[in-house]
Amino acid sequence: xxxxxxxxxxxxxxxxxxxxxxxxxxxxxxxxxxxxxxxxxxxxxxxxxxxxxxxxxxxxxxxxxxxxxxxxxxxxxxxxxxxxxxxxxxxxxxxxxxxxxxxxxxxxxxxxxxxxxxxxxxxxxxxxxxxxxxxxxxxxxxxxxxxxxxxxxxxxxxxxxxxxxxxxxxxxxxxxxxxxxxxxxxxxxxxxxxxxxxxxxxxxxxxxxxxxxxxxxxxxxxxxxxxxxxxxxxxxxxxxxxxxxxxxxxxxxxxxxxxxxxxxxxxxxxxxxxxxxxxxxxxxxxxxxxxxxxxxxxxxxxxxxxxxxxxxxxxxxxxxxxxxxxxxxxxxxxxxxxxxxxxxxxxxxxxxxxxxxxxxxxxxxxxxxxxxxxxxxxxxxxxxxxxxxxxxxxxxxxxxxxxxxxxxxxxxxxxxxxxxxxxxxxxxxxxxxxxxxxxxxxxxxxxxxxxxxxxxxxxxxxxxxxxxxxxxxxxxxxxxxxxxxxxxxxxxxxxxxxxxxx
Amino acid sequence: xxxxxxxxxxxxxxxxxxxxxxxxxxxxxxxxxxxxxxxxxxxxxxxxxxxxxxxxxxxxxxxxxxxxxxxxxxxxxxxxxxxxxxxxxxxxxxxxxxxxxxxxxxxxxxxxxxxxxxxxxxxxxxxxxxxxxxxxxxxxxxxxxxxxxxxxxxxxxxxxxxxxxxxxxxxxxxxxxxxxxxxxxx
Numbered sequence: 001x002x003x004x005x006x007x008x009x010x011x012x013x014x015x016x017x018x019x020x021x022x023x024x025x026x027x028x029x030x031x032x033x034x035x036x037x038x039x040x041x042x043x044x045x046x047x048x049x050x051x052x053x054x055x056x057x058x059x060x061x062x063x064x065x066x067x068x069x070x071x072x073x074x075x076x077x078x079x080x081x082x083x084x085x086x087x088x089x090x091x092x093x094x095x096x097x098x099x100x101x102x103x104x105x106x107x108x109x110x111x112x113x114x115x116x117x118x119x120x121x122x123x124x125x126x127x128x129x130x131x132x133x134x135x136x137x138x139x140x141x142x143x144x145x146x147x148x149x150x151x152x153x154x155x156x157x158x159x160x161x162x163x164x165x166x167x168x169x170x171x172x173x174x175x176x177x178x179x180x181x182x183x184x185x186x187x188x189x190x191x192x193x194x195x196x197x198x199x200x201x202x203x204x205x206x207x208x209x210x211x212x213x214x215x216x217x218x219x220x221x222x223x224x225x226x227x228x229x230x231x232x233x234x235x236x237x238x239x240x241x242x243x244x245x246x247x248x249x250x251x252x253x254x255x256x257x258x259x260x261x262x263x264x265x266x267x268x269x270x271x272x273x274x275x276x277x278x279x280x281x282x283x284x285x286x287x288x289x290x291x292x293x294x295x296x297x298x299x300x301x302x303x304x305x306x307x308x309x310x311x312x313x314x315x316x317x318x319x320x321x322x323x324x325x326x327x328x329x330x331x332x333x334x335x336x337x338x339x340x341x342x343x344x345x346x347x348x349x350x351x352x353x354x355x356x357x358x359x360x361x362x363x364x365x366x367x368x369x370x371x372x373x374x375x376x377x378x379x380x381x382x383x384x385x386x387x388x389x390x391x392x393x394x395x396x397x398x399x400x401x402x403x404x405x406x407x408x409x410x411x412x413x414x415x416x417x418x419x420x421x422x423x424x425x426x427x428x429x430x431x432x433x434x435x436x437x438x439x440x441x442x443x444x445x446x447x448x449x450x451x452x453x454x455x456x457x458x459x460x461x462x463x464x465x466x467x468x469x470x471x472x473x474x475x476x477x478x479x480x481x482x483x484x485x486x487x488x489x490x491x492x493x494x495x496x497x498x499x500x501x502x
Numbered sequence: 503x504x505x506x507x508x509x510x511x512x513x514x515x516x517x518x519x520x521x522x523x524x525x526x527x528x529x530x531x532x533x534x535x536x537x538x539x540x541x542x543x544x545x546x547x548x549x550x551x552x553x554x555x556x557x558x559x560x561x562x563x564x565x566x567x568x569x570x571x572x573x574x575x576x577x578x579x580x581x582x583x584x585x586x587x588x589x590x591x592x593x594x595x596x597x598x599x600x601x602x603x604x605x606x607x608x609x610x611x612x613x614x615x616x617x618x619x620x621x622x623x624x625x626x627x628x629x630x631x632x633x634x635x636x637x638x639x640x641x642x643x644x645x646x647x648x649x650x651x652x653x654x655x656x657x658x659x660x661x662x663x664x665x666x667x668x669x670x671x672x673x674x675x676x677x678x679x680x681x682x683x684x685x686x687x688x
Binding site: 172173174175182183184185186187188189251252254255258259264269270271274275276279318321322376377379380381383385389390391392445446447 | 560561562563564565566567568569570571572573575576601604605608609612613637638640641643644645647648649651652655656658659662663666669670673674677
């Protein structure tokens with residue numbers, strides 16, 4: 001916070017826009033820092049110097065500032081205290097030639113302008129630190145209300161801007177302005193050129209990608225013979241079904257998504273697509289996806305796909321607001337895609353399919369519980385009954401429990417004849433590290449440990465599936481072995497890409 | 503660092519009072535990439551739209567409300583608006599208002615109660631400085647708030663689902679109407 005860069009300003013004061021930000025903290029803080037603070041009352045447009053602070057700030061007349069000792073203004077202070085607004089005092093240099101852009105709310109214009117032309121009642125948005133600053137008048141004029149009558153500031157040449165910076169509470173997306181696009185109006189016209197991008201956003205490309213990868217892994221790991229066309233069709237069908245599920249999910253969640261910074265830029269929230277459009281997209285992709293699965297692969301896979309689609313959109317999505325068990329249901333949703341891959345290959349659901357599903361199911365807990373840990377304020381305000389909010393200790397212990405369960409299942413894989421014993425050995429370090437991070441999250445439960453756990457889960461699952469693919473027990477038809485190896489390599493590449501992108 | 507400034511109202515204080523500002527450049531920010539969208543001959547001079555574009559021929563969507571986070575929509579009324587279109591427009595408006603109302607109440611309650619909680623639980627260290635509440639301490643509040651509002655969330659969710667789905671069929675009808683209108687024109 002500071003006043004440190006102020007010494008540099010003397011020469012360049014004119015029009016360069018030395019911005020002084022202030023901090024007006026709560027009463028206690030203010031009392032303890034009496035010597036460095038100034039108070040500013042927006043209502044009365046007056047600046048109150050707590051003490052000598054002004055001497056260090058910009059200012060046309062530092063000496064006169066010193067003459068103003070301690071102006072008490074309790075009403076002003078309490079006013080701010082109730083709002084719990086904090087202000088920061090520091091300076092920022094803005095280059096002379098750097099254009100500022102004025103945004104006039106009423107007339108709707110954006111105008112490039114020099115700092116010198118700024119008048120009162122303007123706000124400043126700095127892209128560098130994403131701050132929104134409310135400008136006071138040019139200090140030369142605002143100071144006049146502050147200084148005693150005999151020390152009127154005379155030289156208008158020494159302009160500086162006093163900037164009033166409220167420390168924003170960024171948790172509410174509406175007041176978290178990140179770019180000028182967050183304050184402008186936009187015509188709701190469909191832009192055909194961007195349609196593909198919108199569809200990609202609507203189907204949550206990354207999530208869908210992960211789902212497809214787990215399906216491909218399920219296919220690759222299953223003992224059946226490898227058939228490229230079935231492999232491609234099952235991946236495509238799963239992909240389309242997942243796209244449909246995600247767009248229906250977004251259709252139902254518009255007001256909820258609006259409430260959180262994480263989701264506020266979704267297409268439906270921003271009105272880039274209409275709700276009808278998203279439902280239409282979902283209908284087309286779900287029907288085509290399920291048809292591909294039914295006719296191109298087999299009815300078991302199509303059935304699983306339809307079941308999962310229903311489970312996700314009709315049960316999981318509303319359950320988020322109803323009960324804490326939503327995480328378990330959500331994990332079930334995540335566990336089905338590898339089963340679909342498996343069933344696409346073998347035509348049935350052998351124990352191996354359930355083992356694979358179990359691994360994915362257990363993986364969801366450390367993954368999601370760690371993710372939701374740092375989103376507790378948002379979930380609470382948006383009304384999501386997530387485990388991390390409703391029962392934090394359960395959230396931690398469930399995550400740890402499933403880390404251990406996951407390790408156990410990986411060790412059991414050779415027993416069920418899914419993989420060779422090599423998998424049990426080489427997955428162990430991965431799982432042990434996951435358990436360690438899970439244990440740390442359990443013991444500490446801070447944002448750091450949860451973040452670490454979450455990040456590791458992102459690497460963990462593709463790596464685990466890759467290991468599983470490499471050391472699968474039987475390679476179907478023997479003459480297909482070469483092909484299989486190739487596919488495994490291909491899958492390895494995809495997984496690597498997925499890890500990078502996440 | 504690029505800086506963008508915008509005015510918090512008080513039109514009378516804008517450019518007209520500043521004679522020096524004749525040489526300003528009015529820049530277009532209505533489109534996301536102005537450089538790409540505008541041809542070279544066209545001057546980069548357009549209005550951006552912090553208020554709904556008045557001559558718009560489509561609905562316009564605004565920035566999220568600072569409390570409710572719900573984006574306002576200014577509905578376009580076509581000159582030859584049919585009954586179905588009007589009903590649909592009014593229904594959407596009503597749903598939007600209802601959403602805004604709920605989230606305004608809900609969020610202001612959230613922030614107020616959070617504030618009260620913070621005030622009540624804030625501790626001071628030996629020097630009298632305020633200690634920020636840890637996420638663990640705050641999580642108690644988040645939990646209570648969530649539990650306290652369970653019924654209201656549930657009711658809202660039910661209502662929202664109904665309203666959201668009931669808008670689909672009229673939306674489809676309006677889409678057909680607008681498409682046929684377009685076809686006739688061309």
